[in-house]
Amino acid sequence: MTHSQLKEARRLDALYKLNLLDTPPSEAFDRITRMAASLFKLPIAAVSLTDANRQWFKSRVGVEHDTIPRMRAPCGQVADSSEVLVIPDLLRDDSYRDSLLAESGIRYYAGAPLTTIDGHCLGAMCVLGTEPRDTTPEELTALCDLAGMVMAQIELQHALGRVDAVSGLPNRLQFIEDFQDLQLDAADGEQRLAVLINLASLDQLAHAARAMKSSYLDDLVTDGARWLRAEIAPAQRIYHVATAQFMLLSPAGESLESWLPRVEAKMQVALAFAKTRYVATPSAGVVPFDVGHDEALSVLRKARSAAQDAFDSPTHVAVYSQVEDVLYQRRFNLLNDFGEALDSPGQLRLVFQPRVDVANGRCIGAEALLRWCHPLLGAVGPGEFIPIVERSGLAQKTTAWVLDEALRHQRAWRDAGLQLQMSVNVSAANLTEPGFVAGVAAALARHELPADCLELEITESAIMAHPVRAHATLAEIARLGVGLAIDDFGTGYSSLSYLQKMPADVVKIDQSFIRNLESDTRQQALVTAMITLSQDLGHRVVAEGVETAAVLDFLRRAGCEEAQGYLFAAPLEADAFSAYSCPISTSALRVPKLTVPPRTTATLPL
CATH class of the missing domain: 3.30.450.40 (GAF domain)
Structure with a gap:
């Protein structure tokens, strides 16, 4: 649309x-x-x-x-x-x-x-x-x-009226009208402050709605409104602008310096009060605005943004930050635009990074990586848009798009005689998605490809989101014959237990462990142990982020089977990858000798 x-x-x-x-x-x-x-x-x-x-x-x-x-x-x-x-x-x-x-x-x-x-x-x-x-x-x-x-x-x-039935306070419509009237009554350009009091986070409200009686939220709002009238603004008008959100405007003559300390002091009282009766964490967002220049809905939006930022503040009060707001709006706009990108040809494409056999330097696989060229912003980095998409309702559709596009290229390469395994990243949302495994099987059948030509990469954090359902999905994928890889291994907080339980074929050591490997003996010992442990449990090991010949030589002597990184190639466009032949021959490399620590079975603090 x-x-x-x-x-x-x-x-x-x-x-x-x-x-x-x-x-x-x-x-x-x-x-x-x-x-x-x-x-x-x-x-x-x-x-x-x-x-x-x-x-x-x-x-x-x-x-x-x-x-x-x-x-x-x-x-x-x-x-x-x-x-x-x-x-x-x-x-x-x-x-x-x-x-x-x-x-x-x-x-x-x-x-x-x-x-x-x-x-x-x-x-x-x-x-x-x-x-x-x-x-x-x-x-x-x-x-x-x-x-x-x-x-x-x-x-x-x-209209629905101007007074909220639960709190008894003027509602959002009345706030907007009074704000517009303020533009007529106050001096043009006069600065005022708007404060939005948030009684609880969205997660807390959602949990309360599921677990408690409906009277719980009514009581929270009623008590919150009573406290606000008594403590925050006894002589001022307070507006009930959302389920558990209240707005008030500062009197004329108040400045940020004079009002902010009082709001912070009151919020400490509110936090203590909320802990005694409710599972709620109040926060407050403060927005300076110029009378005659700012609109009511704009001030309300900015106040909500500041109140959200306040959850990370020690005082639970935050002043609106234009820099943070611009970043948030960019993320929000990117997410909106990404949905259109999925349906519009030409914006999204895949690039492919080679996976190389450490022993002989031969390219044996490719990791499909998503890239986005926004029609107005140009290239948007995957580090910016992928985390946003993975936390949204577009995660499943995005994986389906990547999977189909990757298999399309896989089909073309196989027809041209190029036999490689294709790796595709999977998000947490896919592991709980009904019919995900059936969708993978259907995509393979649609492109007339065998299951073992595909490998799905899953991070430990994705599994930890819903461990029971995730393991059931992974077991189905394994039965299908599709390869499984643990991506970013070592960065999770339960690596060893999941390494033992997961039906994975491959362990990919995160690049944070590979970086500076040639100069850090402790890291060398750690990586050697990770390789040994993974192989002893029956997994093939891939090292990510290999950028120097010295690191590659160390990995070869440590027994690592595969590597990928800028030493071999940056992610390549599809045509460039199909013509790619790895120029690195490990036997020909002249690199400094790095001592490979002896194999050990000691427990690692991963």
């Missing part, structure tokens, strides 16, 4: 939630429509709501029908742009001279947007005439005021 399609879907959702379409006439709206026709001295006026394919008139003067097609209707343009539209003469306008309105004798149109607090344009307050005419600035102001009156009537009749 494109940005414009998503925007339109959200606009229609906002319209439908108000339950205005196809409702009986209302004198409250008709009164405003008659006023519009009278002010402009025009025969036609309407409150026009823009549906998916039509313009429906909630109120109308001088019009017999209550709906017209949306296509090429000026009110539809107002809904798309959220801006005032004036057409002095439809017959002189390229877009509307052949429209239904012009054909019915309409020459003049003026429409002001009907915009919700959340910024969705529902349609237009419009006036129409049968003669061309100009429009004065005073008339445009009046038309916009009438549109505002229509929206006030809509909110009065259909």
Whole structure:
């Protein structure tokens, strides 16, 4: 779905939630429509709501029908742009001279947007005439005021109210309206502070919703609201802006230096109070803002961002950081854009890093690595986007894309006589995904490839997320005949136990142990022991991150079977990899002698 399609879907959702379409006439709206026709001295006026394919008139003067097609209707343009539209003469306008309105004798149109607090344009307050005419600035102001009156009537009749039933405090809608009023009452450019109090983390709320009675959250909110009124802002208005979130604005004249210490002191009291009655960890986000320049929803978003950062602060209070916010927004936008990248040809591709037989220098395998060329940002590094994707709902779809693309290349290479094993990384989400193993089998069958041509790489941390289900999935994969490799071995906190239990064929020693191996004797002893232990348990060993000939020679003499790293090649494009022949011959290397420590069976602190 494109940005414009998503925007339109959200606009229609906002319209439908108000339950205005196809409702009986209302004198409250008709009164405003008659006023519009009278002010402009025009025969036609309407409150026009823009549906998916039509313009429906909630109120109308001088019009017999209550709906017209949306296509090429000026009110539809107002809904798309959220801006005032004036057409002095439809017959002189390229877009509307052949429209239904012009054909019915309409020459003049003026429409002001009907915009919700959340910024969705529902349609237009419009006036129409049968003669061309100009429009004065005073008339445009009046038309916009009438549109505002229509929206006030809509909110009065259909909004959910302005007071939260549980806390008894003004809600998010009231906060937005009061914030807008503040822009009128306070001096332009005056700086104020907004503070968002978060009673509990999202995880704590989710666990409470699953484990406790519904009254638990109600009690948390009620007690939190009572405490806030008594301790934080006894003489100020507090807003209940989300399930367990409250917002307040500083009085005029307060500065960050004067207010922040008081907020921090109160939050320490809140933390102690929460621990005695609830499994909750309060936090507070503070946002300085300039009156007249910042919007309510923007301040609310920034305050939530700061409150989230506050969980990592010793005081559980954090001031909004633009740098952190920009990084968070970039991650969020990347995740949104990645979903489109999966469905758009040309953005994603695989590159392949050779896996080399240490004994003879021959390339015997390839690890498929995902790369992303964003249409606007250019190349986005895998270290930036892959962790985001793996924690999202796109993880399963991403693995399916990589697997299919890797096997497509594998099929082409085999057809060209290149017999290599393909390695693909698997995330934690895949190990609990229903039908994952069946999907792997189907992909192999689709490309007419044997199971042993594929190897799946799994990290220990991925297994630890859901150990029972993960082991069941790994056992199914092993029965399928697909190879299994423990990736980043040594970085987990239960390496030895999982090395013994996992049905793995290969252990890949993480590059953090390989780096600087030629100069660190303790690390040499550790890597030698890791190789010995893995082989004694029946695993083939691959060393990652090999960059120097000295390290390669050490690994060869330590008995390591395979290696990959920049010494052999950086990740290669598909065409370059198919033509790749490893230039390294270990027998020809002249490297300093490194002493290989004797094999040992001592327990390692991995």
